[in-house]
Amino acid sequence: MRSRSTLLPRYYSVELVRRKRVSSNLFLLRFRVLGRLHVEPEPPQFVMLWVPGLEAIPMSIAGYDPSDEVLEFLVKPVGSTTSKLAEARAPEYMGVYGPLGKPWYPSGRRILFLAGGSGVAPILHFARKRCNGRLCHVVFGAWRFDEVGEIPSLLSSLGVSVTTACLDEGCDIKGTLVDAYKTLSVEEYDEIVVSGPIEVLRKIAVERKQGIRHYYILEAIVKCGxxxxxxxxxxxxxxxxxxxxxxxxxxxxxxxLLEA
Ligand code: FES
Incomplete structure (x- = not known):
């Protein structure tokens, strides 16, 4: 049986087995690990995903299925590496270094996740691994309704309830993720986890409601890991x-966050 403790990361070869567009600007990629991960990744851990000919970029783990050693990542094409990933066709071989970062275990039973855009990736992993026996709710925010796509159904299939927010018609709330946060009754929750663009995290930190623990999933330039x-x-x-x-x-x- 593999350890669940934090161990030094390792390199793995991975094979792309599926790429699926799940919204107008998000792609869900499934990679089979060629070998066996030495430690089971926990949310919100991430890896360095190496794309041959380009670079290694930090990617949140959106899911892990130990039965067939499959890692999932959510990709938003914004640069050359993520664009290449979004266009990749199975089978394609890449490299993974990880898992990196610290697992986090909620202490409360009622968890609210605020996820903006591709920031929903680690929340998908949380939903799969931490929401059994807990009351989990996700507010997913995007600019436009077509950017919401299948994300709510992916989350619902993992047993969490979902509210959507976007600036045009079609979402549950017309407005930004921060607008949605302002209308929430946060006393219904024990902990709030925010994941998304730094500007969203900063605004939530500014608007933070007292009396409930807030956590933020940040991004940074990662090299050694x-x-x-x-x-x-x-x-x-x-x-x-x-x-x-x-x-x-x-x-x-x-x-x-306040100075970001
Ligand atoms: S990437 Fe964190 S210390 Fe090098």
Whole structure:
């Protein structure tokens, strides 16, 4: 039986077995690990995904199926590497280095997730692994309704309830994720996890409602992934995203977010 503790990351070859467009700007990629992961990845851990001929980029793990050693990633094409991933055709071979970062285990029973765009990737992993026996609700925000796509049904299939927010017609709430947050009755929850663009995290930190624990999943430039190079240090702190994060409680990153 494999350890669930945090171990040093390792390199793996992976084979793309499926790529599916799940919204107008998000693709769900499934990779089979050629071998066996030495440790089961836990949310919100991530990996460095190496695309041959291009670069290695940090990718949140959106799902892991131990029965067939399949890792899932949610890709939004914004640069050359993510665009290549979004166009990849199975079978294609790439590399993975990980898992990286610290697992996080909610202490409460009622968890609210606020996810913006591709920031929903680690929330999919949370839904799969942490929501059994808990009351989990996800508010998923996007700019346009066509960017919402199949994300709500993916989340619902994992047993969590979902509210959508976008700026045009079709979503449950017409407005931004932050607008949706302002209307919520947060006292119904024990903990709130926010994942998405830094601007969304900053606005939630500014609007933060008192009396409930808030956590944020941050992004940074990651190189070594094991705490050696400081490239992922959060500005003005001694925190390293690759070993201390990527999820941080409000009090540790309030200044980072407010100055972002
Ligand atoms: S990526 Fe090198 S210390 Fe985090």
């Amino acid at each position: 094991i705490g050696l190079c400081s490239s992922c240090r959060l500005p003005g702190t001694s925190l390293l995203l690759c070993v201390d994060g990527p999820l941080f409680p409000h009090h540790l990153v309030e200044e980072v």
